[in-house]
Amino acid sequence: MVGARQVGGTLSDKRDYYEVLDVERSATEKDLKNSFRRLARKYHPDRSEEEDAENKFKEIQEAYAVLSDSEKRAHYDRFGHDSPAGNPFGGFSGGGFNINLEDLLGGDFFSGFFGGGGGGGRRRERRGSDILIRHSIDMATVISGSDESIELDLPSECLVCSGTGAKGGSTTTCDGCQGQGRVRVRQQIGPFVNEVVQDCRECSGVGSTIDSKCEDCSGLGHKIETKTIRFTVPPGSEDGTRLRLRGQGQPAERGQGKSGDLLVEIEVLTHPWFERNGSDLIMSLPLGYPDLVLGTTITLDHIDGKKLDIVIPAKSSAGHTLEIKKRGLPRLRQSGRGDVIVLLKLHMPKSISKAEKKQLKAMGEGLNPEDQLQTILDDAADRRVNG
Numbered sequence: 001m002v003g004a005r006q007v008g009g010t011l012s013d014k015r016d017y018y019e020v021l022d023v024e025r026s027a028t029e030k031d032l033k034n035s036f037r038r039l040a041r042k043y044h045p046d047r048s049e050e051e052d053a054e055n056k057f058k059e060i061q062e063a064y065a066v067l068s069d070s071e072k073r074a075h076y077d078r079f080g081h082d083s084p085a086g087n088p089f090g091g092f093s094g095g096g097f098n099i100n101l102e103d104l105l106g107g108d109f110f111s112g113f114f115g116g117g118g119g120g121g122r123r124r125e126r127r128g129s130d131i132l133i134r135h136s137i138d139m140a141t142v143i144s145g146s147d148e149s150i151e152l153d154l155p156s157e158c159l160v161c162s163g164t165g166a167k168g169g170s171t172t173t174c175d176g177c178q179g180q181g182r183v184r185v186r187q188q189i190g191p192f193v194n195e196v197v198q199d200c201r202e203c204s205g206v207g208s209t210i211d212s213k214c215e216d217c218s219g220l221g222h223k224i225e226t227k228t229i230r231f232t233v234p235p236g237s238e239d240g241t242r243l244r245l246r247g248q249g250q251p252a253e254r255g256q257g258k259s260g261d262l263l264v265e266i267e268v269l270t271h272p273w274f275e276r277n278g279s280d281l282i283m284s285l286p287l288g289y290p291d292l293v294l295g296t297t298i299t300l301d302h303i304d305g306k307k308l309d310i311v312i313p314a315k316s317s318a319g320h321t322l323e324i325k326k327r328g329l330p331r332l333r334q335s336g337r338g339d340v341i342v343l344l345k346l347h348m349p350k351s352i353s354k355a356e357k358k359q360l361k362a363m364g365e366g367l368n369p370e371d372q373l374q375t376i377l378d379d380a381a382d383r384r385v386n387g
Contacts, residue, residue, distance in 0.1 A: 163255025
């Protein structure tokens with residue numbers, strides 16, 4: 001691509017228009033239009049997440065406005081940005097060009113954030129807002145799942161006015177949009193003029209206005225009522241899992257559309273000794289030195305309602321882990337269960353008697369390694385082989 005040009009001994013601070021549109025100087029009208037479409041879709045400030053999208057979009061518009069005009073393009077090819085008579089294009093504040101972005105980018109592009117580009121004044125379907133609540137469960141519930149039932153104060157459509165907010169349910173067609181809820185307006189975007197469709201300001205997009213408010217709901221169209229909500233927590237649910245109850249959220253404004261959804265976010269309470277890693281359960285097990293040397297079996301009550309037997313082999317070391325297969329949590333939306341992983345730790349007593357200290361010293365002579373350095377080397381080699 002061609003960089004900024006030097007003309008008449010000065011280097012313009014502005015980027016070369018061909019570089020801005022990412023085209024060669026020999027680009028055809030079709031090449032320019034295709035490149036403009038691609039870049040405008042990428043950097044449109046109402047759609048792009050790119051940094052400095054607004055300034056880049058203006059730069060792209062200006063470049064296309066010049067290069068798409070054969071006379072201005074010829075002048076630019078000759079003088080670049082440093083015209084001897086000043087700016088030959090009269091600036092790009094918006095007065096010099098009347099190009100419809102909708103024709104260039106297509107109505108589908110604007111429908112995403114203007115509600116319909118070339119769709120005329122048709123009313124779009126409205127929808128109430130979603131409502132988010134949090135519901136706590138213990139880890140035992142994660143094993144089998146459960147059917148839950150809770151009472152909540154939630155907005156419900158006013159039956160007196162059928163959700164319209166108007167006294168007797170009687171509304172008047174909006175004069176501003178002729179009942180469509182949408183109006184077509186012309187917008188200036190840089191050097192371009194674009195026609196878009198947006199919500200009518202007089203009726204907030206509803207298509208009707210209220211003469212007298214409903215006394216039962218004070219014109220809101222909904223009331224707060226206590227409801228019993230029932231839902232199923234699936235086995236293996238994780239902290240943050242969301243359940244969607246369709247149509248049980250905020251009613252649509254003035255009854256014009258569908259209600260939103262109720263989202264139930266699951267919070268899994270902390271277990272006294274288990275930590276969770278996906279479907280695996282992790283715990284530490286402090287043991288006395290005799291149990292590590294001779295081996296033992298520890299039995300605990302498990303969250304699945306059955307006993308959990310932890311078999312510690314003889315000559316176990318502190319820091320080693322044991323895996324008890326398929327006694328963890330169910331895998332969410334999959335078959336099978338995870339494992340219970342037990343980290344062995346050496347229990348260190350807070351205090352010992354003189355007699356115990358004497359016994360430990362006597363034991364140390366026979367249990368401590370004879371060659372400490374060789375023991376370190378052997379342990380390092382074992383770690384590298386077995387992880």
